[in-house]
Amino acid sequence: MLIFLVRRLGTMVLTMLVVSLLLFLLLEINVASVAIKVLGPYSSDEQRQLWLEANGYLEPFYVRYFTWLGNFIVGDFGSSIRFKVPVGDILWPRLGSTGILGLATMMVVVPLSLGLGVLAGMKEGSKLDRTISVGSIVTTSVPEFASAVLLSAVFVFYLDLLPGTSSMTDGFSLVQLSLPVMVLVLYDFGYVTRMTRASMSEVMMTHYIRTAVLKGLPYKTVIMRHALRNALIAPFTVIMLQINWLLSGVIVVEFFFAYKGFGALLLEASLNQDIFLIEACAMVAVFVAVATQTLADVGYTYLNPRIRFA
Amino acid sequence: MKKVLKDETGKRIHPYVPELCEELRKGDVDRREFLRTATLLGVSAGAAYAMAGKILGEPVVRQAMAQSQKPGGTLRNAMQVQEMTDPATFDWTEKSNQARHVVEYLVETGPDNITRPYLAKGWEASDDLKTWTFNLRDDVKWNNGDDFNADDVVFNFERWLDPKTGSSNIGLFSSMVDEVDTGKKDNKGNPIMGKRMTGGAVEKVDAHTVRLNLNSPVLSVPENLFNYPTAMVHRRFSEEGGDLTKNPVGTGPYTLDELRVGEICRLKKRANYWRGDVFLDEIRYVDLGSDPSANIAALASGQADMIYGNLVDVSQLDLIERLPNAVLHQVTTAQTGVARMQMDKAPFDDIRVRQAVQACMDHKSVLDIAYRGKGAIAEDHHVSPIHPEYAKLPAQKRDIEKAKKLLADAGHPNGITITIDIGNTSGKWELDSMQAFKEQCAPAGINLQLNVMPSAQYWEIWDKTPFGMTSWTHRPLGVMVLNLGYRSGVPWNESHYSNPAFDKALDDAGATLEVNDRRKKMEKVQGILQNDAVIVQPFWRAVFSATTTKVKGLKLHPTLYDTVLHRTSIES
Structure with a gap:
């Protein structure tokens, strides 16, 4: 029974990891579009660049993914763009x-x-x-x-x-x-x-x-x-x-x-x-x-x- | 030396006013145009109405006194509740409606298109329309106890005209900015040009007087000051965090009590409002989603007292009229939708393609099909018959043969397929009109494909897509929209329209005071825009709102700005 439980839990974690990677790839691979979504269509290029720098978006993809994942695990989901409060x-x-x-x-x-x-x-x-x-x-x-x-x-x-x-x-x-x-x-x-x-x-x-x-x-x-x-x-x-x-x-x-x-x-x-x-x-x-x-x-x-x- | 005219209180009258009176007497201008221009030039609205009455021999009519309106109560207005952090960057009317009960404007344009004093008690324009002096009220207090004064106004102008703020007001007040090289290059190596406020464009004369020094003459300065991102925030807005939600300092009759985006915005009446007492104790915006049927269900079951105009779809008028406790409100506007083509993207970079598309439209039939005929036909130049400077151009006619020929000349003898993005940002009529238009395009060999997307997604691409259907709100002057959306290089120029001849003609018209001369100049402006065919504009629409029978004193504003809620009351 214990082995069964462990196996089930393992599958569960693995599924979530795969989904999280897909999600991240889908939404955050293009950093420029992230900046536009966050700062709005009227933001200037200069503003976007500053935001990307300040929020670590110039790091390599895998570094960003693991930072994101780490934040996610401790419950820090970032801030909502529309609601302007933590998610x-x-x-x-x-x-x-x-x-x-x-x-x-x-x-x-x-x-x-x-x-x-x-x-x-x-x-x-x-x-x-x-x-x-x-x-x-x-x-x-x-x-x-x-x-x-x-x-x-x-x-x-x-x-x-x-x-x-x-x-x-x-x-x-x-x-x-x-x-x-x-x-x-x-x-x-x-x-x-x-x-x-x-x-x-x-x-x-x-x-x-x-x-x-x-x-x-x-x-x-x-x-x-x-x-x-x-x-x-x-x-x-x-x-x-x-x-x-x-x-x-x-x-x-x-x-x-x-x-x-x-x-x-x-x-x-x-x-x-x-x-x-x-x-x-x-x-x-x-x-x-x-x-x-x-x-x-x-x-x-x-x-x-x-x-x-x- | 020029003779300086003064009124009975010793205030200087603009030298054009007597001439305007003469024109009204001769019938060269109508009553509405007279009132509008006279008030713009600094004559008080009361005096202007009286002058018009005297000239036209009408009895002086006072505005009907509020019938049996009682103070107290809560008005629940069903509208999408949005964030409202910074009034200068507002891009939705909803945001400004939440905020406008807290922060106020220098002037107020009424539902009759007349602009009246608000935080400014009056203004004067120089003869050349390049210097505007605003006299501010000295009895206005911010809800934090500070006096409202010239420093507040100067601060707001400097903030709007700073590109870092990202405010669309920079386009509205283009005559107060200089074009400068930012020293940076874009991907192609072209220098990125930026806009900076002209030195000395805003000047504090004394504690309650501000002077605007423009680079070129502009007639619509007061009206521009009632555009939704021009609300006055406190002079320490930026240093106190730059967030109206967290620090809701304003001069308005209400204070922000609670804001939950997507759910509720609760505004409570404040004490000692400078315009005296208001009726409603509380105004509550409740977000019932964007589904019109949910909002009508809420009105029917008494969960909302009023529905915001954009949520009342033209297809639901019958239902509202049949609800026993509901009242339908309707107002004619200059609100519209434009199917605009970007003139720097293929295939629309060829004017013949754009003109072919334009030639296919039968405006009247689109109005009837998509909007039940409730509105007026438009003429592809974004100036409405209700705009005072509107010039009548020769009527357009649908011409399939012309469209075919233009297409063939442009190298598409076998027709062309084009796709338009539609976001239905202010209702399903946007899609309905393009569906009707699709059928009208087909005989000319134009295969119009419709790409429908959610409204918020449309606002992401509204200024990027080569071909899109964008809805524009009402503005009291035609030149205001043209300056915002069609002048070369302004932020909201979604069609990337750039024609120096048009810019020059627009400058010319905006600088002309004499009504008939201005109308002649508008003929040129409208003609250039229509002929360049960057937009196909089916119609001007009426807008609606619904309330329960308990709501008293509501007068719908063509912009859907909730300007009159402080005069609205509710029966318990």
Whole structure:
């Protein structure tokens, strides 16, 4: 197990290093364009040259890369061009906001889709299964930008029940959180439900379930004791991947509802070519991606003994 | 010796004023042009309105008193919140809107294109328009307790005209700078020329009087002083850190309480404002992103009281009109978009190619398709019919045969493919107009490809791309834009346009006081620019803003400057 963990962590670090190098190559190989982005299009050549000198941009590429990497590891991401403050000052609060949005979404999606998935998968082909399956296919097929427009047309413009944007300038507000969460849940729950259903129905076809039923165990006991644990292994991985999706997939929702989260920040940073912010955002996104993947692998191994000893 | 005219208070009147009155009487100038020129020459706005009324036999109309406006409350204005470190380098109107409640201008141009005193209580121009004397108010206090005086104004001018500041004002006040060799060479070995303030261009006469000594005559000095990067910062702005956000010292009615770029800019009313009390306790700019639908949703659900004009797209007018709690505001402007071609980049270095592109445009139909006809057609010379010096040129006509012939002469007998960069920096109408134009170009064998990019990315390349669609804001005088964007070598000359004949004609027009003479000279200026075909300019657009019914006293400014928020109030 220890060797497995070390190997996973090693892969994680290596992935991040490769991505960081690519990122650096992409954004900082041309020092002149870095200076223009930082100082603006009206800066003079003289100003740019002075800035490059002062910030060590005349050093060889590898020296710059390792200095950058060192700063990055100790949490010094540089200063945002658009916001004119250290990147960390904006990045962490924004990441926190998206964390709240993600957590709220997960709190609805996980129980809802596991429940529905199990119900549907218990008896494949039943009326209940058909209803749930069709429902989840329909909701998942509607992209967020469409459901966001639809939901806000109904709840904001027609019923006048919910606020139209969720910028939370006056502090946290549960009411403002509701529309973005509704859109994300609507899009995401169907997918997890389908995965749970598939896994559940597969388990229900196995011999040991058949044996349990035939030996006269109550149906409830069969489901709770024998089917569920095995059926939930696959959804576990899917749910871990949803965390990663939430970080980058929320861009549309955050933009539409003016929610000040990580997705909106990433979009804003890219649109404004705020390179130090882009670098930090990208590295955080990569970290979350590899970390959730590692967690999923570890958890999967823990849940499934066949993999653990393989 | 020349007779010096004085008004009843003993103030010297510019010798041209009586002649101007005569012209108004004869109908040679209209009322608006009279008011504008008279106020520019130092006649107070009140006196100018009274003169016009007397000459034209109109009753003196006072501006309608604010109806039932009550003090107090917070106005939440949905607009992108940007950094606002240094007013001299502002390049977005949004930045200046956040800052203009804190720092103020020497003059103020109203929604009627008339420039009135603000921090300056009046000004006089010499007969040759080369010496301008500004008398400053002596009752203005900075919010740090200091008196506002001539040192502040001198400091600001010196700062703007120092190339190290990187301010676009250096182009605006080109008659106060000299061209010098910096001693450096560029990649090709050509000397890099720089601009330095002419010695003695700004002169402190006494504690509340400043004199500007120009190298060449300029009529629009007061109007230039209301351009968005010309806000007055405190005389110790640079030594106290040069950052308005960290050290928000200003003369304005509000102080900066909180700024989170991309989120919120909160301005709180200050005590002892020199113009007296203002209605709103707090002005809050909230950033709801650049998606117009999010902003309208916020207005509909009462999360915002007002939407900044650039966020109200022409396609959403129906929706706003149908919202029960919303009011739509509209104003005619000289805001526009120009499809400009750089005359030093192939294939646009051949004037025939540019003229061929220009000949393809049917301006009226582009206006109807892309902007629902809400505006006026333009004529490819960037001077608007609402500009006082506008001269009517012969109407342009779409001419495909001429375009084909020009292309063939230029060596493209089988047509040509060109790509235009579009950033939709002030709305989707930019793309819509170019889509309409694409269809109009096709019959002449011009394959116009559209390269759409995010707005901020467009501002990175707006002055570099060979062919781009750039939106320009409203300015009260046509010559102001021409000086900023088309004079040889100025920073905002995005088409790299350089024509000595044009520069000279522009100098000539700017130095001419007599309205009809000036209009004749503008005919030449406009004609040269139109014929050189560095821009294809489809139309002048109206702009809009939306508020809830609770907002009272709002008058939309054609520049979208939030100049009147201090006269705006909100019902609780």
